[in-house]
Amino acid sequence: MNKKYNLVDLFAGCGGLLDGFLQTNKYNEVASVEWLKPQVNTLRNRLETKWKVKDASERVLHFDMQREEELFNGWNNDEKFGSSKGLDHFVKESGEVDIIIGGPPCQAYSLAGRVRDENNMENDYRNYLFEHYLNVVNRYKPKVFVFENVPGMLSAIPDGTLITDLIRSGFNSIGYDIVDDIKGLAQIDVSEYGVPQNRKRIILLGLNREYFKDTQEVIKKFYEQIIPKYKVEKKMTVKEAIGDLPKCKPIFDEESHKKKKSYEIPECSISWHKPRYHNIRDIRIFELLAEDLESGRNEYTNSKKLSELYEQKVGSKSPIHRYHVLRPDLPSTTIIAHLYKDGNRYIHYDSKQARTLTPREAARLQSFDDDFDFIGTQGNAYQMIGNAVPPKFARCLGNAIYEILSFE
Incomplete structure (x- = not known):
């Protein structure tokens, strides 16, 4: 021994x-x-x-x-x-x-x-x-x-x-x-x-x-x-890491959004695979950006275009571009604790899901095992994951x- x-x-x-x-x-x-x-x-x-x-x-x-x-x-x-x-x-x-x-x-x-x-x-x-x-x-x-x-x-x-x-x-x-x-x-x-x-x-x-x-x-x-x-x-890619997780379908019904429900979430035995709430405007933005990559148009792959989109959709200017779609065939960009505030720089590559990462997806990109549970709020989970050593x-x-x- x-x-x-x-x-x-x-x-x-x-x-x-x-x-x-x-x-x-x-x-x-x-x-x-x-x-x-x-x-x-x-x-x-x-x-x-x-x-x-x-x-x-x-x-x-x-x-x-x-x-x-x-x-x-x-x-x-x-x-x-x-x-x-x-x-x-x-x-x-x-x-x-x-x-x-x-x-x-x-x-x-x-x-x-x-x-x-x-x-x-x-x-x-x-x-x-x-x-x-x-x-x-x-x-x-x-x-x-x-x-x-x-x-x-x-x-x-x-x-x-x-x-x-x-x-x-x-x-x-x-x-x-x-x-x-x-x-x-x-x-x-x-x-x-x-x-x-x-x-x-x-x-x-x-x-x-x-x-x-x-x-x-x-x-x-x-x-x-x-x-x-x-x-x-x-190197392992984003899709290899998270592609097998159940898909979450966006909801565009106003009544559901009033109850803070923005996605249909399938039953999943793995903890923390639940997206954060997104309003309809943001869901449409995520859908647009992911579809832009899927189609190969690549209209929104530079910071100038992304800043213009943010100003157009949100109505305010930002000195830095606020959005990034994770590329399925590459490793993810660096997962950081800022995820607990918003996930706009971690948009899922699947336009049909039109959302940012769930805590479990972020955890997988940090190489946590699926049986690693996070105790606390969703914000706590994102913060812990972002600050961790993989x-x-x-x-x-x-x-x-x-x-x-x-x-x-």
């Missing part, structure tokens, strides 16, 4: 990264930390139902990573977060931590976030959440860590210093090395690993200098030889890191 390594998951979200690692059957979950309740409930449910973790309600700590003393030592009767024995308890119980995984919230590093914020996200506290990740690593001294984030972090300069330099020097000061060439080696497109979606992410592997002799040599081998072994020969890629990552751990 191969050795299983003990894992702690920080900023866990709904558990996409953790789920992939657990799928390898090579890791034990010691504890996870997440501060948003729907995500916590979803992760606890997944651990209990799929992975048979009986005390998941205790091992998934619902707490704020910034409150470190309580995070480590436990807290009682908190108005928002209840009570917990704290991370130290679960780490001591497990014996040691071999690996810490996670990624601080990416909004402050994302280019889109910086564009929307008048101060370029410079004052956003989320710029420095990595320091709390670092402090947990420093406390438990795992052999390796995995730090996941968006490519926007490469250019983020919250206080005049590149965030990547702050991260590198921070981990270096506590005895860990990361890759020198982050942009060249650590930027990974998960579509190359079987995820039906173009999604680039920064994956930082950190190595404890006490366990690895030549850290840079091992790190280089990881990025150039080990993780690439898990690439697929052919489990299929996480499984590849878990297998690759297992090889690294065998180098000890």
